[in-house]
Amino acid sequence: MHTIASTRQGKVRGQVRDGVAAYLGIPYAAPPFGARRFRAPAPVEPWEGVRDALEFGPTAPQRPYRAPLDRLIPTPRVPGDGCLNLNVWAPDGGDGGDRGRPVMVWIHGGSLRNGSTALPLYDGSAFARDGVVLVSVNYRLGVEGFGVFPDAPDNRGLLDQIAALRWVRDNIAAFGGDPDSVTVFGESAGAISIAALTTSPHARGLFRRAIMQSGAPHTVSRGEGAKAVRLMAKRLGAPATAEAFAAVDRERLLDVQDSVVGGVDPIGGGPGFHIVVDDDVVPADPAPADVDLLLGANREEYRLWFVPTGAVERISGLTLRLALLKFRIPGRVARLYRSGRPGATPGEILGEMATDMLLRGPLNRLADTRLAPSAPSAPSDLSHSSGGRPQAPRTFVYEFAWRSPVLDLGACHALEIGFVFDTLRSSRELTGTGAPQPLADAVHRAWVSFAASGDPGWADWSRRRPVMVFDHPDSGPAFSPRDEELRAWL
Incomplete structure (x- = not known):
């Protein structure tokens, strides 16, 4: 109809x-x-x-x-x-x-x-x-x-x-x-x-x-942001101007763009947009x-880039040490991650640190910046305003922890999307065929509730650092999860 x-x-x-x-x-x-x-x-x-x-x-x-x-x-x-x-x-x-x-x-x-x-x-x-x-x-x-x-x-x-x-x-x-x-x-x-x-x-x-x-x-300066254009212009043999790029055939422009940035990923870095x-x-x-804000990450974001490419196994102890030097990561931080993951490969250690350095740590810091000076540490109903006064913007934090069996991707980047949209049948490339529908019901319901009322169903961010952990068969709140590791990036 x-x-x-x-x-x-x-x-x-x-x-x-x-x-x-x-x-x-x-x-x-x-x-x-x-x-x-x-x-x-x-x-x-x-x-x-x-x-x-x-x-x-x-x-x-x-x-x-x-x-x-x-x-x-x-x-x-x-x-x-x-x-x-x-x-x-x-x-x-x-x-x-x-x-x-x-x-x-x-x-x-x-x-x-x-x-x-x-x-x-x-x-x-x-x-x-x-x-x-x-x-x-x-x-x-x-x-x-x-x-x-x-x-x-x-x-x-x-x-x-x-x-x-x-x-x-x-x-x-x-x-x-x-x-x-x-x-x-x-x-x-x-x-x-x-x-x-x-x-x-x-x-x-x-x-x-x-x-x-x-x-x-994440933002960069105009000079930093122009790097990809300068590299493309060099390969095109053209000025780094919009006028010159507009004169290039679109398919040719896409080919050059792909040659410059196509192999770049958020973990490995490189020129991009x-x-x-x-x-x-x-x-x-x-x-x-x-604005009211709901934010979070998946537990093993890095695995989308490290596992299918085989990087997680190729990264050696030497590569890990060189990465620590390149990104100026203190040795105490690396030791902290190793001690909490006995048996983890150097690639897994590097991936976990990269996930926290680029995503989980900055998101937690963002949530912290939104705390009022005397923010309560009690459940979320205490953060509602009363007496007709305007409500302060609220912040909620989640972690998606369910592990996909596909290619041993685990709780990788983008895995949560099929659960958010309740479209598991269309996400089988990442989730496989046995993804738990009850988890999709819970995640989708939280997103709908937040849009409708500003409250997804768990305590908003406070000094207790509450995080809703979505997993199957059990989801539930955790307070200050992996706090020692995350505070190491402050």
């Missing part, structure tokens, strides 16, 4: 199945090609009549992940120029008859150079089933979205996300959503984007809550402060 919703740009036709309306590929900005390439997003042209929104829209130009990650993280490609599009899943037909529902806006990850909303993993039907209007956003990636040039605006991909959030503010009521109850959530580079959005004056007032999955606040401090879109290093 089809259904129609009216946006400010025109009417769109979606499809209803099992009480959920899906509107796919709705443009929120003009196609960023031709004269608009390497420019800030421009308004989309209104249309006459009813526009079909029955299939996913074009995806941002990109190359697939390199082997062996390409088997674990597929890269659907939908051709076309209009990659600035979004999808809406809404409950009860989604025709605006039931208004005021909480809204969640998904920003996908992929190192700011990969990913799209066309992955079945990101299907929003379960959120709509549970009373949430779910929006997922495509945005420009790689050099077109985050390349730093002297003659183009910085952070164009982030500007795309802001344009999508403005579309949500202006149009989501037509799908039954409440524009004053928007939660942005994302994983990896999506979480890093959200951290930047919380400090951008351009995004102020566009969302009320935020969820950061496996991504800590970053959000830069530009004194406009991102005026300061991200430090979320004015």
Whole structure:
């Protein structure tokens, strides 16, 4: 059955199945090609009549992940120029008859150079089933979205996300959503984007809550951010300007981009694309402060990059010692990690330290910065304001600990996404066929509850450092888990 919703740009036709309306590929900005390439997003042209929104829209130009990650993280490609599009899943037909529902806006990850909303993993039907209007956003990636040039605006991909959030503010009521109850959530580079959005004056007032999955606040200077462009320009034999890059055939540009950054991963480092401090879109290093925040990481993030490639076994004791020197990690820290993991290989020790140094440690520090000077250490109900006073922003921390049996990936990066979306059937590349549905029920329910009420169901962050550990068969709170190791990074 089809259904129609009216946006400010025109009417769109979606499809209803099992009480959920899906509107796919709705443009929120003009196609960023031709004269608009390497420019800030421009308004989309209104249309006459009813526009079909029955299939996913074009995806941002990109190359697939390199082997062996390409088997674990597929890269659907939908051709076309209009990659600035979004999808809406809404409950009860989604025709605006039931208004005021909480809204969640998904920003996908992929190192700011990969990913799209066309992955079945990101299907929003379960959120709509549970009373949430779910929006997922495509945005420009790689050099077109985050390349730093002297003659183009910085952070164009982030500007795309802001344009999508403005579309949500202006149009989501037509799908039954409440524009004053928007939660942005994302994983990896999506979480890093959200951290930047919380400090951008351009995004102020566009969302009320935020969820950061496996991504800590991270920005670089413009000079650091331009490294990938300079390397690409050298290989192209062209000036490092947007004008020169726009004259290069897109497939050639993608080939060169892949040759420069395609083999880079968050653990190993190397040239890549970053959000830069530009004194406009991102005026300061991200430090979320004015929104309710749910954040966390997976217990063994590093295994997505170390295990399939065989690096976890190839890393020797000498390699570990050289890495300690390179990253200036004190010997006492290495000894602490070794003592807590008898029998662990040097690769596993290095991976655990890298996970804590790059993710878990910074996320804990972020949570600490949001503590009031006299923050209580009692359960979460004590942190609610009373007497009609405004509530202070609240912070909740989780850890995803269930271990995938696939390739011995364990509790690796991105594993939690299928549980968050309740799309385990579409996440078998990472989870295998026996992933526990009760765990997906618990994780998904917590995300929905946070979006609806600001409370996912456990104590908010305090000096007791409560962390909800999601595992199977048992999930539950832990206080100050692995605190000695994490404090070693302070």
